[in-house]
Amino acid sequence: GNMDSMVNHYTSDRKRRSDDAYTPDAKSGKRPDRAVSVYCKKLREHWADVPLVIGGIEASLRRIAHYDYWSEDVHRSIVCETEADLLFFGNAERGIVELAHRLARGEAIHDIQDIRGSGFLREGVAEGWTVLDSTKLDTPGSLAKRPVNPYAMETERPCVGENTGAGKVVRMHVRRMTPDRDRTVIRLPSFEQVKSNKALYAHASRVFHLETNPGNARALVQQHGKRNVWLNPPPVPLEAGELDKLYELPYTRQPHPSYGNAKNPAWEMIRFSVNIMRGCFGGCTFCSITEHEGRIIQSRSEESIVREVETIRDTVPGFTGNISDLGGPTANMYRLKCKDPKIESSCRRLSCVYPGICSNLNTSHADLTKLYRRVRNISGIKRVFIASGLRYDIAVEDPEYVKELVTHHVGGYLKIAPEHTESGPLSKMMKPGMGTYERFRALFEKCSKEAGKEQYLIPYFISAHPGTTDEDMLQLALWLKRHNFRLDQVQAFLPTPLAIASAMYHTGKNPLRKVTKTSEDVASVKTPQQRRLHKALLRYHDPSNWPLLREALKAMGKAHLIGNGEKHLVPTWQPKSTQRGRNPKRGLPKAMNQTKSFARPARKHKPQKRKNPARV
Template sequence: MASVTPRYAHPFLPVTRADLQARGWEQCDIIIVSGDAYVDHPAFGPVLIARFLEGRGFKVGIIPQPDWHSAEPFKALGKPRLFFGVAAGNLDSMLNRLTAQKKNRSEDQYSPGGRTNCRPDRASIVYAQRCREAFPDVPVVLGGIEASLRRIAHFDYWSEKVRRSILFDAKADLLVFGMGERPIWEIADRLHRGERIEDLKDIRGTAHLINDAAMKVIEADPAKRAADREKVVVLPSYEEVVADTRAFAVMSRDFQMETNPGNARPIVQRHGNRAIYMNPPARPLEDGAGLRPGETTTVAMDELYDLKLNRVPHPMYTERIPAYETVKHSVVLMRGCFGGCTFCSITEHEGRVIQSRSAQSVLREVREVRRMGDFRGTITDLGGPTANMYKLKCKSEDIESKCRKLSCVHPGVCENLQTDHGPLIDLMRQVRKEEGIKHVFIASGVRYDLAERSPEYVKELAAHHVGGQLSVAPEHVSPRVLEKMKKPGIESFERFQHMFACASEDAGKEQYDIAYFISGHPGSTLEDMVMLAQWLKEKGKRPRQVQDFIPTPMSVATAMYHTGLDPLKMEPVYTAKGLREKRLQKALLLYWNPEHWPLAREALRLAGREDLIGRGPNALVPPESAAEAARLRRTGDNAEADTGLSTNAWPRPVQPRPSGRSPGRTPRPGPRGRQ
């Protein structure tokens, strides 16, 4: 491995003993082990945490993508004084490797050369165990999105099993969930002050294991109502949720109700004769420079983005790292999302409260990007989890801290939500005016239900920030599916589309919206997909970005997928389960592509919509050729034989229910922890 080189503005975090010597260190205080390559850029979560701890005065080293087949590579930096911090990387390792069809992905976005063999499956567990083997007396702290979203019993799509909390398998001392800056700082600070890891049981945003006796005390007097503020919420046990899908749905619902840091209570879940105990979530970071700059008991957004990072991969890499290429010239404005889309984990992981940087901090970063050798004047994205939530929040901190709603925009935008896009528009203008900046694009998903409330924002967006195509994610058109997704009705998207088209015309620009859709989402039947295909045909849209629903750990939609129940209403919900069913739904989204015609025909026949197979103006796909039809008659290779389902097995459409408004983006694997 290469050592520190002088041509970079800041020394890289040590990755070898030579780097430690170069810094004059005998040992690290903390060593971060990550499943991603070491890219010294704020979009890489484990690196941001490492640099944050370094910024607070700790000696931090990093072991990126170690060979996990023995404990030796985990000794590369010697024994850390305080703890190992372990993360699978920016994505869950299973999601990183496998597609919705459970096939290997062709590329790992977070590895050099996009290579796919650089991390193990369930990396958090493997790494934690190897750290333990390397130095049995050193505390191990799990963090990152994989640990966070597997902290209670969860459905694992890739093994089709309900797995226990990851903390039991990893055998780590603590698990940090959600965004980790506040808890990891407190852990480091208290260990440094001489407390033992066993004593750190009260840190917000962390979970630990408790024994049978402690669990029995909690079980004797658990929280039963929302008013039981001082008690602990007891989830159905691991054994119960394995045996009973209804118990699983109850677990999912009860867990979701304790996600607002303003009113969440501790949660426990029994696993055999032990249990996992979760403290309430960490408080959001403070906006901008914070209320008390320099005060170490709090963390503010600007502190993170003022950290000293080189914004490039470590020089030991000679191959390109795909995720880095996507984000290297982009700038994040905020974190968090109050959309609460059921298929997305951003609200669960980053929180519902929007935490925004100051304009000055954003401009400082823009100037840093401008100084990069390969920058040619284009900021590729000025955004975050969503493009247009910058500085949006509940009108009152008091109301917000008491609120137990899971979304501020579904059903319908909450009357308490302040949706003023003014600060965002000002910031977009300021960034455009910076010297050396030729283009500033918005590539993050635009929340059209919010954007349509601000014609000025849409105008600004269309006139200056779209490189020909704008990404938006209506996800579906069927009201009953959108209701299960907690997304706005399609009419909101259509209004936004119209506004955007008019604003583009006014600006003299020929540009289009690129809509994203999900097939196979809980609630979506073949009939719903036919409705979507017909809408696409009517609008002349041919989506190339199609996402087959992936049940990622712990989302509400995953609970629907596994249990067949909507946990928020405890009512049945239809779910396309087999891979074949999922392919049929996806084929309807791609009905315009001849490659998908055979499956699309099969789906239409199963849905009882043979009328849409033909050559008329309303048909979605043409009929089979004579030779193909003869082959089908000969082999009997028809839809029912393939799926094992009769047409009656598909639920009939129900009357559409009114749908409110909700968010506009989809959980694609991406560099900001999107899942």
């Protein structure tokens, strides 16, 4: 499916969600936890001899041994848990078509083991493959130092007691040949090893993510008991023509007829939106887009996008002329790519924009700007909004794009994701600093003013991310207060399988760098009490959080931030309305009763003119 069942069912605090946007009328409990494993077990019970192939986001993110946040344990690969014959990770359209043709030709499912983007169980390693131990490529733990080049020869040491007065000894060395990458497999630490050794888990996460570029990735193998989970290299990205064909198939653009007249929230949100690209090269460590869709941007043609907009206009019931989104995983990576295909295919960076924008990345938004202008001028289209998250650090490199976006495609609010203000957590997220945010904010406000519009940025922030301290959250809260932001919705970090930040959370190590037992430690917020504190600091304006914040500020030696002035974070008094069973907003002074949705600042209302008493 397109939604992980555990993320769908539980909050970041492991509490059961009360609704499900993917079911009729948003009713919860319609699907089981760990749905892929449950469904596969049922299928095997009834059709034991039928080939079983799994895929989708839930299977894709569990293709090797992974940390499971909900059980707080390391789980086996989902291939082992489901006994599936084949796993496809990523979108996998090309792989599915190839598999279907080969099965139709009579090939046995167990003989089909060479499709890119697939994983399966096998005994041993096939003949003709070179096996590299991952610990020799990126040595974890307090092991002996090894050459930087894993294929380099070590200089032999002289024998103890060797006769140095004798003639010079000539030693013959056999030069090792560099293995063929297409026939090389990297052996990750086994399931049993990563389950018992956190340093090895972090090391395996690091090596896994370094082997995700389709241009240079090698196959991976990980032992689970007596069997091996084998992962072929990621699939080659689709070309524009292939994407066009996929998105222009004759979809009904309607929920399944069995839903009847029930409302489907997930469909309602995207029914008038158009997906223009796939992938993301941002590399945010808490995000799983890279593990699923990859870093290479795959974009549709302009003509195909226009045809889909026209199809929505002409065939979708209820369309009123407004396109709700032209986007994808990120709003503004359409057709952005490396300037040199050779450099792109050999690159092993985890992000093209962190710690700074790569000099080889083309940041021109000219194609996207042209697309926006063309779509908004289609007959019958009133407005085209951009609802996907904006990567503002690359948008600010193209002021013409920002002007087009702000002038024509923002419905009063534009969401962006700084995620934090402090360098500690930002370095673990691989996100830019607030200097970039301020540059974009200034450009956004300038363009809004020129367009004669009152518009606001909606910044999103994460609490309890690995590497975040109480002091970091306090500084973020003070920044929010200085800028008059009052968050109504707060996102707390949720460790999803395979994400780099999840490895940090579980192991306390930083896989962004070489992992050793003495390498950088990463502290994580794990206790319910500290997680509540971090969320409370983001919502410093909520009176129900004030008692907790007062106690925390005193414990941190920050009691000077408690008071009733502008420089204080929380007041000394507590409204009676915050008692149990009463509305915490009722009875508050007007200045304290202006909590806004998301993160928009309170509007500055102009004083209304009093009516002339003589005319009343």
